[in-house]
Amino acid sequence: MPKDTGIGASPKRREDVRFLTGKGRYTDDINVAGQAHVVFLRSDVAHGRIKSIDTSAAEAIDGVVRVFTAKDFEGVGGIPCGWQITDRQGNPMQEPKHPILAEGKVRHVGDPIAAVVAESASIARLACEAIEVDIEALPAVVDMKAALSDGAPKVHDDLTSNLCYDWGFVEENRDAVAEAINSAAHVTTLELVNNRLVANPMEPRVAVGDFAAHDQSSTLYTTSQNPHVIRLLMGAFVLGIPEHKLRVVAPDVGGGFGTKIFHYAEEAFCTFAAKQLERAVKWTCTRSEAFMSDAHGRDHVTKIELALDADNNFTAIRTETYANMGAYLSTFAPSVPTWLHGTLMAGNYKTPLVYVNVKAVFTNTVPVDAYRGAGRPEATFQLERVIDKAARELGVDPVDLRRQNFIREFPYQTPVAVEYDTGDYDATMDKLLSMIDRDGFAARRKESESRGKLRGLGINCYIEACGIAPSNLVGQLGARAGLYESATVRVNATGGLVVMTGSHSHGQGHETSFAQVVADMIGINEDQIEIVHGDTANTPMGMGTYGSRSLAVGGSAMVRATEKIIAKAKKIAAHIMEAAEGDIELKEGRFTVAGTDKSLAWGDVTLAAYVPHNYPLTDLEPGLEETAFYDPNNFTYPAGAYACEVEVDPETGQVQVLSFAAADDFGNVVNPMIVEGQVHGGLAQGIGQALLENCAYDENGQLLSASYMDYAMPRAGDLPMxxxxxxxxxPCTHNPLGVKGCGEAGAIGSPPAIVNGVLDALASGGHNVGHINMPLTPARVWAAMQG
Amino acid sequence: MTNVTMTVNGKSRTAAAEGRTLLVDWLREGLRMTGTHVGCDTSQCGACVVHVNGVAMKSCSVLAQEVDGAEVTTIEGMANADGSLGTIQQAFQDYHGLQCGFCTPGMVMSAAALLKENPRPTEADVRHYLEGNICRCTGYHNIVKAVMAASGQQVAPVAAE
Structure with a gap:
């Protein structure tokens, strides 16, 4: 029987009621009395030198409050990068300044040049058009390899080239890997592109900066996945505002998927301008503007080689990747193609030697950073594609080839630095095969053929590293912050609890699932527990939500804080019941003394904590409030096996996804309903990447896909059940809940399944196509079939 | 600026509108009814769907002055008279048809329009009808189930498939 409450149950989400009745409070729903509105004038060329900016006509327009340009930000820091990579020679990466408004040059379409603050957004928009900007257009670099060629135009004049870093991992293995590849019985080589994507949460970004003259404090309301991180980055590195004078609030946030992790110039602008003008300043991003200012995702060009011995055992993997950084380094950007990608190149397989080379490149495009999966989809895609290609070349079953090379002993130290704590890749593969009726595929293929269609079956595995991250480890790897999480549990006198978490929910349902965990631990109803998140003023310093870390890291902090609460409550109960502390048990919300019929309700003890008339005051402080910071000692490693069946129309190249099955190992699951919803959403984004989505630039750096008319978002009709x-x-062995994280799996595991499936379909029609780059649009599939 | 009056969720409401004021901005800023959302600027995403004189419309594509005097229903008007969730809203909660909630108002309003036209839609009908509403969180799976369930059809329970 499914449970009704607590861990493992699927109670209805409490946050849904406000969202379903129009009572959600998103950032754009917030208006501060007296606020002004800002609109940014953005570059319409990819690369150019700003010769002059004349704002006089704009300033003369009735209702314009002030026009800002770079000269108003002298002495203000640039937008910082949170991660430093060390290159193969031991040198730090090249790190250009990222100004709030363009200084001297514009470096991508959408780079903000000026900002108009006005009484209304429509006046500000009008005034933007009245600004006269003289820009000398310069040749743009868009293609990464061209950007690294001799004489290529430089995105940043003060850097030596467009190379951010040239990273090798594990550098000491470079020669051994080369030797293994040279002496292998078989080497499969694959060149591919991991297409540039735009995260596209349905809520565009919004920022409202406010300033209180009476105490000289600033408040920023923003669409963020991690308000504390924004407060630290913006306060300490950009505007020089100490934390006690800066509050950052991320209220209901309408999806993030990574792109709302980063600190953006518009946030700093609104906070800065509000202080200058002593009135609130609001910015609401339009969707077209989001396409040219939200950090993009993926955009890798990769060559991978897989070496096998005569018995088809994997012996070595070598990859060379060009990773697009865009024009500036976004907050996490340098870590994505390196530590979030190279460390996963062993996959689910015991390959003794791995070498990953990544060249990160500046181009005249929007900055690229983490998008759902962040590095791990890129690793999974190339690995699972090259294995499928090897199976085809060797004439072996792709499932058998994977199984033969599965890691089966845990913990397992990979050759790429990480240690997998647990896993059972046979189990998820067996489960997957039981879900998809592989034996019946031949008959289904025949049926498709009878309708003139080609049917394919694509299967792959994936593994990811989640629960980001052990601070001492990532510190060594270049992270400029610790990646722990925090929780404060405040028990009120009458027994209700408020849990203040550094995690942030922007669709994941923490208000429901976090309450389930605490309710289970104490044995009280979930409705006695309130989960508070998103406001630096009432939550402890925490790192926020990304990398499938909320339950594994934030949930663990909450468990630790609740354990402290229970330990103290037991001491109070022992005093009141005149029993030994070790004899006190807490079960279903009651404290009992072992071997007696004495008991106290949860609420009796909590009241005693705040009305301490009968209380161990000599041993304990009154009150019942505890904080815990939890820093994991390893990543978690969700893994699984995915399969899809697709049908290709050979006349048009149109691909239809007929079915998609996912067998995941997430360790323990707190709320199965929410977990399944997370997988569904991830699958849709992965299938979107594989079949529909592509952020396209032309050779001059013009963004061709800057609206939903041009960027193909997956719609209901594109997807199956x-x-x-x-x-x-x-279960994970090193966090108290045994959880691994589920937010990114679907997006990581699904693109190779789709491509494997389409190529399987084409092969059944006699088209032996080695690879097609995503998205597999009808035009690309049809062209591949023509040879 | 001209005053525009509409019957919104059964109540007569008046607020000023410029000639260029969109219905969605009139609702959000004029009436401060922020349940209706703006997710794009090309009439593609459907987060702003409301009913105007009984017809589902993207309120980002209608000028407020154009529909002066109209009867408008928004997400704020979809609950039962006693304040409990209406049938479609309840199905969305029961079947986890929403995550971040941003597209949800438009989804519910489109679903209501679908069920008025087609009280027992097939899965394909639902997917086709919702082509104008983009959701980035759910992969549509649970939205489709919620709409089918709201039409009184049997669907598999959540977390049991």
Whole structure:
């Protein structure tokens, strides 16, 4: 029987009621009395020198409050990067300044040049058009390899080239890997592109800066996944505002998917301008503007080689990747193609030697940073594609080839630095095969053929590293921050609890699932527990939500704080019941003394904590409030096996996804309903990447896909119903909940399944196509079929 | 600026509108009814769908002055008279048809229009009808189930498939 409450149950989400009745409070719903509005004038050329800016006509327009340009930001820091990579020679990466408004040059379409603050957004928009900007257009670099060629135009004049870093991992293995490849019985080589994507949360970014003259404090309301991180980066590195004078609030946030992790110039602008003008300043991003200012995702060009011995055992993997950084380094950008990508190149397989080379490149495009999966989809895609290609070349079953090379002993130290704590890749593969009726595929293929269609079956595995991250480890790897999480549990006198978490929910349902955990631990109803998040003024310093870390890291902090609460409450109960502390048990919200019929309700003890008339005042402080910071000692490693069946129309190249099955190992699951929803959403984004989505630039750096007319978002009709399973659970061994994280799996595991499936379909029609780059549009598939 | 009056969720409401004021901005800023959302600027995403004189419309594509005097229903008007969730809203909660909630108002309003036209839609009908509403969180799976369930059809329970 499914449970009704607590861990493992699927109670209805409490946050849904406000969202379903129009009572959600998103950032754009916030208006501050007396606020002005800002609109940014953005570059319409990819690369150019700003010769002059004349704002006089704009300033003369009735209702314009002030026009800002770079000269108003002298002495103000640039937007900082949170991660430093050390290159193969041991040198730090090249790190250009990222000004709030363009200084001297514009470096991508959408780079903000000026900002008009006015009484209304429409006046500000009008005034933007009255600004006269003289820009000398310069040749743009868009293609990464061209950007690294001799004589290529430089995105940043003060850097030596467009190379941000040239990273090797594990550098000491470079020669050994080369030797293994040279002496291999078989080497499969694959060149591919991991297409540039735009995260596209449905809520565009919004920032409202406010300033209180009476105490000289600033407040920023913003669409962020991590308000504390924004406060630290913006306060300490950009505007020089100490934390006690800066509050950052991220209220209901309408999806993030990574692109709302980063600190953006518009946030700093609104906070800065509000202080200058002593009135609130609001910015609401339009969707077209989001396409040219939200950090993009993916955009890797990769060559991968897989070496096998005569028995088809994997012996070595070598990859060379060009990773697009765009024009500036976004907050996490340098870590994505390196530590979030290279460390996963062993996949689910015991390959003794791995070498990953990544060249990160500046181009005249929007900055690229983490998008759902961040580095791990890129690793999974190339690995699972090259294995499928090897199976085809060797004439072996792709499932058998994977199984033969599965890691089966845990903990497992990979050759790429990480240690997998648990996993059972046979179990998820077996489960997957039981879900998809592989034996019946031949008959289904025949049926498709009878309708003139080509049917394919694509299967792959994935593994990811989540629960970001052990601070001492990532510190060594270049992270400029610790990646722990925090929680404060405040028990009120009458027994209700408020949990203040540094995690942030922007669709994940923490208000429901976090309450389930605490309710289970104490044995009280979930409705006695309030989960508070998103406001630096009432939550402890925390790192926020990304990298499938909320439950594994934030949930663990909450468990630790609740354990402290229970320990103290037991001491109070022992005093009141005149029993030994070790004899006190807490069960279903009651304290009992072992071996007696004495008991106290949860609420009796909490009241005693705040009305301490009968209380161990000599041993304990009154009150019942505890904080815990949890820093994991390893990543978590969700893994699984995915499969899809697709049908290709050979006349048009149109691909239809007929079915998609996912067998995931997420360790323990707190709320199965929410977990399955996370997988569904991830699958849709992965299938979107594989079939529909592409952020396209022309050779001059013009963004061709800057609206939903041009960027193909997956719609209801593009997707099938999904089959998902998470029953093959090997609990994480190093966090108190045994959880691994589920937010990114779908987006990581699904693109190779689709491409493998389409190529399988084409092969059944006699088209032996080695690879097609995503998205697999009808035109690309049809062209590949023509040879 | 001209005053525009509409019957919104059964109540007569008046607020000023410029000639260029969109219905969605009139609702959000004029009436401060912020349940209706703006997710794009090309009439593609459907987060702003409301009913105007009983017809589902993207309120980002209608000028407020154009529909002066109209009867408008928004997400704020979809609950039962006693304040409990209406049938479609309840199905969205029961079947986890929403995550971040941003596209949800438009989804619910489109679903209501669908069920008025087609009280027992097939899965394909639902997917086709919702082509004008983009959701980035759910992969549509649970939205489709919620709409089918709201039409009184049997669907598999959540977390049991």
């Amino acid at each position: 999904f089959q998902v399973d998470h029953s093959c659970a090997t």
